[in-house]
Amino acid sequence: MTRSLQRIWPIATNTVREAIRHRLLYTLLFFAVTMIGVAVLIASLSYVEGERIIQDIGLASIRLFSVGIAIFVGIGLIHGEVDRRTIYTILAKPVTRAEFLLGKFVGLLLTVWLQLLLMGLAFVGVSLLVGAPLDLGYAAALFLVGIELMVIVAVATLFSSFSTPMLSAFFTLGIYALGHLSRNLYFLGQEADVENVRRAATFLYRVLPDLETFNVSIQAVHGLPIPATEVGWAVLYGLAYTTALLSLAIYIFHRRDLE
Amino acid sequence: MTDSPPEIVRVDDLVKDFRPGLGLRSKRVLHGVSFAVREGEIFGFVGPNGAGKTTTLKVLMGLIRPTSGRASILGCDVGEAGFRQHIGFLPENPYFYPFLTGREILRFYARLCGVESSLLAERVNDLLALVRLEHASDARLSTYSKGMLQRVGIAQALIHDPEVAFLDEPMSGLDPIGRKDIRDIILRLKAAGKTVFMNTHILSDVEMICDRVAIIVNGRIRYEGPIREFLREDELRSDIVLARLPSETSTELGERFSATLQTVGETIEVQVREGQVQGFLEAALGAGAEILSVTPNRVSLEHIFLEAVEEGERADARADRGGEGTS
Ligand SMILES: Nc1ncnc2c1ncn2[C@@H]1O[C@H](COP(=O)(O)OP(=O)(O)OP(=O)(O)O)[C@@H](O)[C@H]1O
Numbered sequence: 001m002t003r004s005l006q007r008i009w010p011i012a013t014n015t016v017r018e019a020i021r022h023r024l025l026y027t028l029l030f031f032a033v034t035m036i037g038v039a040v041l042i043a044s045l046s047y048v049e050g051e052r053i054i055q056d057i058g059l060a061s062i063r064l065f066s067v068g069i070a071i072f073v074g075i076g077l078i079h080g081e082v083d084r085r086t087i088y089t090i091l092a093k094p095v096t097r098a099e100f101l102l103g104k105f106v107g108l109l110l111t112v113w114l115q116l117l118l119m120g121l122a123f124v125g126v127s128l129l130v131g132a133p134l135d136l137g138y139a140a141a142l143f144l145v146g147i148e149l150m151v152i153v154a155v156a157t158l159f160s161s162f163s164t165p166m167l168s169a170f171f172t173l174g175i176y177a178l179g180h181l182s183r184n185l186y187f188l189g190q191e192a193d194v195e196n197v198r199r200a201a202t203f204l205y206r207v208l209p210d211l212e213t214f215n216v217s218i219q220a221v222h223g224l225p226i227p228a229t230e231v232g233w234a235v236l237y238g239l240a241y242t243t244a245l246l247s248l249a250i251y252i253f254h255r256r257d258l259e
Numbered sequence: 260m261t262d263s264p265p266e267i268v269r270v271d272d273l274v275k276d277f278r279p280g281l282g283l284r285s286k287r288v289l290h291g292v293s294f295a296v297r298e299g300e301i302f303g304f305v306g307p308n309g310a311g312k313t314t315t316l317k318v319l320m321g322l323i324r325p326t327s328g329r330a331s332i333l334g335c336d337v338g339e340a341g342f343r344q345h346i347g348f349l350p351e352n353p354y355f356y357p358f359l360t361g362r363e364i365l366r367f368y369a370r371l372c373g374v375e376s377s378l379l380a381e382r383v384n385d386l387l388a389l390v391r392l393e394h395a396s397d398a399r400l401s402t403y404s405k406g407m408l409q410r411v412g413i414a415q416a417l418i419h420d421p422e423v424a425f426l427d428e429p430m431s432g433l434d435p436i437g438r439k440d441i442r443d444i445i446l447r448l449k450a451a452g453k454t455v456f457m458n459t460h461i462l463s464d465v466e467m468i469c470d471r472v473a474i475i476v477n478g479r480i481r482y483e484g485p486i487r488e489f490l491r492e493d494e495l496r497s498d499i500v501l502a503r504l505p506s507e508t509s510t511e512l513g514e515r516f517s518a519t520l521q522t523v524g525e526t527i528e529v530q531v532r533e534g535q536v537q538g539f540l541e542a543a544l545g546a547g548a549e550i551l552s553v554t555p556n557r558v559s560l561e562h563i564f565l566e567a568v569e570e571g572e573r574a575d576a577r578a579d580r581g582g583e584g585t586s
């Protein structure tokens with residue numbers, strides 16, 4: 001176990017290092033600065049509840065940007081290993097394929113979390129600048145975005161374990177979109193008269209991630225209470241879903257020919 | 260030969276089919292490959308481009324699964340991971356994280372191999388020295404030349420002092436000095452009692468350092484054995500260069516001495532077996548030819564290699580016809 005960690009950890013830190021040295025974080029800083037500019041502009045234009053609008057936009061763009069980065073960077077980093085054949089030398093060392101994939105996953109997750117942290121800081125900065133209220137609700141919202149990112153990175157890892165980069169990105173985006181709709185699809189499905197449609201809707205809801213679990217931005221922006229049990233439940237759900245995805249990814253990757 | 264050293268690598272009847280894509284017919288790349296590598300030898304796995312050398316090595320490294328057949332290293336099936344602590348691997352045209360420096364990448368591989376942190380720095384320095392990269396150790400790999408990357412590849416393969424080294428075309432991309440350096444490293448490994456398996460089609464390297472070879476052509480082994488015996492088969496030949504040989508005599512001489520006469524500009528070149536040189540020269544002079552030079556030559560591996568390839572192709576053609584007959 002500890003030996004395994006000794007191999008997973010260098011792969012993970014190396015992945016973070018690759019991302020950092022790839023000018024990725026600079027794009028992100030650019031985004032943060034832009035966000036601050038736009039926010040100040042909007043605040044000066046609007047009369048009613050300007051701060052709320054800014055925070056709404058802020059949280060929404062953090063979610064979108066971080067997911068976009070998780071998907072495109074994540075998929076690139078895993079496929080790069082196979083395409084550029086760096087994986088050959090790694091797997092010839094006493095590293096199992098499971099350890100390799102877990103190392104990549106952890107590295108990607110740390111990278112997107114690092115970015116989330118930077119964006120969160122930018123968010124706090126803008127809020128302070130325009131004098132918008134900050135409370136624990138925002139911390140909870142950003143924390144849950146982090147958990148959602150964990151699930152998304154696991155989805156990207158799963159598709160990368162067998163598919164091409166293009167298809168992986170496409171599928172992961174699809175799962176992301178469906179994941180946010182799955183709850184509505186479920187309720188819509190239960191309204192149907194046909195038994196099989198109801199069954200299908202239930203099945204889909206069970207298989208697809210319910211990403212709305214991780215979305216508490218509305219409560220945060222409107223200062224509504226976010227119960228700790230809700231957050232705790234979301235974390236458990238995220239961990240379980242991620243574990244299932246990674247197990248499947250490892251199973252598939254283990255059987256694959258690396259040509 | 261009961262006293263021959265133990266087998267380090269054992270490959271039995273390996274078959275590999277590649278499926279190019281969904282629905283396309285699969286292509287057989289290895290047709291029952293078998294050979295063994297013994298402890299302490301430098302084993303040359305030799306064959307023309309596309310023969311299946313890299314594919315075999317990928318099976319040995321557990322990167323791809325054989326369609327059928329077995330391969331084991333140090334007594335472990337290649338599907339397991341346990342023996343990897345004791346082997347090093349240099350892939351064909353190795354590529355490494357360009358954003359790391361030479362030193363960083365070696366530290367990375369050393370950590371993957373579980374080299375203790377107290378020994379890490381020393382081990383990395385030793386290998387940088389071995390492959391002569393100290394001067395570039397703190398530059399990013401993106402600035403390295405092809406030959407320098409090849410040296411990084413050798414260094415990472417040996418970072419954990421493995422018992423067996425698997426090298427896919429270790430000399431490729433290297434200048435003559437680089438090739439000599441790598442040859443010296445390989446010979447040093449042998450002197451330290453290690454076993455080396457190397458893929459190559461550079462025959463002079465094989466002649467210089469390999470103890471035993473297997474020749475693979477179109478996914479089939481054509482020869483396996485000590486390189487000395489292989490070279491002894493018809494050891495001495497002479498290269499004869501002549502001019503003004505009438506073409507009908509040329510054909511006749513070719514048949515009589517079972518040699519191939521090659522026209523090079525105004526001159527004709529031919530290789531003749533040692534005992535037949537006298538007879539060939541007399542016949543050529545008798546036909547009015549002019550002898551430009553006679554150079555005694557030990558038959559090159561290249562010649563035998565080409566013969567093995569041609570023989571292999573003929574055998575494949577026969578097999579194909581036979582296959583059609585039965586189906
Ligand atoms: N992934 C693959 N899919 C389909 N065919 C493949 C694949 N990999 C290799 N081949 C085919 O298998 C054959 C053997 O390839 P291999 O790379 O093993 O040759 P090699 O002996 O290493 O040649 P070289 O000296 O050029 O490196 C080639 O005909 C090649 O086209």
Ligand SMILES: [Mg+2]
Pocket residue numbers: 312313314351
């Ligand atoms: Mg090859």
